[in-house]
Amino acid sequence: MVATGLRHAYGYLTVLDLDTFTVAPGDRHAVIGPNGAGKSTLLNLLAGATRAQSGAITYNGQTITRRQAAWRARAGIGRTFQHPSVYPDLTVLDCVRMGGWHHRRHPERTPLEVLDLVGLIDHADVLSATLPHGHRRMLDLAVALAGQPRLLLLDEPAAGLTDAETTRLLDILDGLPSWMAVVLVEHHMDVVAALATWITVLHHGRRLTDGPADRVRADPAVAALYLGPGGDDAAGQ
């Protein structure tokens, strides 16, 4: 996927102004930055949940800038949400079935296998709205994985998880196929450190820097962004 000239504003407030953003098969691309930096806005534009006010997005060589989110999902762009609330009236299993509806004939994994992967197999018949937060996040991930995405957009998947849940999440993400591209918006630097090979840092909607994960995490300007000048450790923790 290649996005160029993406710009988004709410009224007079420009919240994203990004010259280029590229993801290739197999990438593990983290997008980090302080609250309000425009990370979720970027993900929403890539997923089609928000329509780009200017700029262009291509995917597999095809222009998808005006394509709706559902079309993009069918084309292989899966996503999770910062505040997951997947189909509250459905059972956990039916949510995952919905996530994989366009792969009914040739699913790589059955819905039950996906639930097993994320540790929710014992909750298959429970109404999704009754799940505690960590389980709801895992269900959100299961729904995205059931769609067999080629590009997976993750919006703060570790937010609010316990240590044990975070470990499980890291195991799952670490086991994703190498052809799948992942874009990860995340505040937890240990999660970013474990997964990301490339990091883009957003600040006030613009790219502060980007590059190989080790180099960006060691960048004093990135540490200063999180802790203020002199904060050595912020991006490297």
Ligand SMILES: Nc1ncnc2c1ncn2[C@@H]1O[C@H](COP(=O)(O)OP(=O)(O)OP(=O)(O)O)[C@@H](O)[C@H]1O
């Ligand atoms: N629907 C909206 N209407 C008005 N302003 C909005 C709306 N959604 C987001 N914003 C503003 O856009 C800016 C970027 O928000 P965004 O959620 O993309 O940031 P973020 O980097 O994901 O932040 P966080 O880490 O806190 O989730 C913020 O200033 C936010 O208040």
